[in-house]
Amino acid sequence: MMMKRFVLAAALSLGASWSTAHAEPSLESCSSCCLETEGSLSAQLKERIDKFVGERMQHGHIPGLSLVVLREGKPVYVRGYGSSNLATGESMTSCSLVSIGSTTKSMTALALMQLVEQGQVDLEAPVTRYIPWFQTADGKGSSILVKQLLAHTSGMPAKSLLEGTTDAGALERRVRSFSQLSLAFPPGQGWMYSNTGYAVLGLIVQRVSGMSYELYLASHVIHPLMMKHTTFGPPEGTTAPLAQGYVWTRGETRPAPMLLAREQHPAGSSTYSSARDVSSYLAALLAKGQGLHSRVITPESLREMWQPAAATSATGAYGYGWELGSMFGRQAVYHDGSVVGSGSMFRSWPRALPR
Numbered sequence: 001m002m003m004k005r006f007v008l009a010a011a012l013s014l015g016a017s018w019s020t021a022h023a024e025p026s027l028e029s030c031s032s033c034c035l036e037t038e039g040s041l042s043a044q045l046k047e048r049i050d051k052f053v054g055e056r057m058q059h060g061h062i063p064g065l066s067l068v069v070l071r072e073g074k075p076v077y078v079r080g081y082g083s084s085n086l087a088t089g090e091s092m093t094s095c096s097l098v099s100i101g102s103t104t105k106s107m108t109a110l111a112l113m114q115l116v117e118q119g120q121v122d123l124e125a126p127v128t129r130y131i132p133w134f135q136t137a138d139g140k141g142s143s144i145l146v147k148q149l150l151a152h153t154s155g156m157p158a159k160s161l162l163e164g165t166t167d168a169g170a171l172e173r174r175v176r177s178f179s180q181l182s183l184a185f186p187p188g189q190g191w192m193y194s195n196t197g198y199a200v201l202g203l204i205v206q207r208v209s210g211m212s213y214e215l216y217l218a219s220h221v222i223h224p225l226m227m228k229h230t231t232f233g234p235p236e237g238t239t240a241p242l243a244q245g246y247v248w249t250r251g252e253t254r255p256a257p258m259l260l261a262r263e264q265h266p267a268g269s270s271t272y273s274s275a276r277d278v279s280s281y282l283a284a285l286l287a288k289g290q291g292l293h294s295r296v297i298t299p300e301s302l303r304e305m306w307q308p309a310a311a312t313s314a315t316g317a318y319g320y321g322w323e324l325g326s327m328f329g330r331q332a333v334y335h336d337g338s339v340v341g342s343g344s345m346f347r348s349w350p351r352a353l354p355r
Helices: 027-034 043-060 101-117 146-150 170-180 195-209 213-222 262-267 275-286 299-305
Strands: 006-011 064-071 074-085 246-249 252-255 271-273 323-327 330-339 342-348
Touching: 043 064, 043 074, 064 275, 074 275, 101 146, 101 195, 101 213, 101 262, 101 271, 101 299, 101 330, 101 342, 146 195, 170 195, 170 262, 195 213, 195 262, 213 262, 275 342
Parallel strands: none
Antiparallel strands: 006 064, 006 342, 064 074, 246 252, 323 330, 330 342
């Protein structure tokens, strides 16, 4: 699929979790917004996309999927595939809310970079400048730098057990528990994808801003980009088209259990969004950080996020909250996300890095 500067945002099916409180516009007033958008793609290309998606859904036992393709920052193909709820037969649309998983890390990194732009956070500073009590069992945690958390080079372990709680103290309690963990390698001397590292980043955002992680993201990323139905946890309103998550087990599709884990919101445990909302987010990034009504990041900071900070393979790298590498013969910026029963894929082919 050779298109100039296009983004593919694909969201799958989901379960349910904790909610960030803010007013949700009724989707009933804009039901047509969720319908398929023809855009400017040729019929042949749309057929190829539909065939590819259908084959992947069948292969992966995926009941429902929603997709948005952007060209020059505007949606050119928007549609849902399959069902968002097998029990009710409700169709998947571009407004169906899905727990997107680790693609949230790009938003956490963006929030951190906003604080860097404001002079409130220094990427070269140790974590202890912002969390004085932070330490790991081997005594090496105090030497971790902020930038190493962003790039997964801190040595923080890949994962640890979740509390599964939703109270306001969950994130700090989680980070304090890391005092019982040892680093996988000395800071800066390796690469390991780490949800625990992004929990620490979320607490830095929380302590420096004086706001909860969820409220900061809502106020400085989600709302400015008009991501009207994106929340941490399922929305409380009954009109929201919340998709049911599923797992394929023992040869059959079964509903997935709900994941309640506020302590890992910065890593993507319970971020609910739609393909429509994700398209607004990615369009702003392709516009060098400029959303429809406001800027959420400078071109310089976005360029830094999209620069290789650590090699992940012979051909791939990780920046700050984003993976970097070649895809379909072109340099891409991308990330995947996955939780029990759902997930997401963000794919972007910018013409050039922001300047």
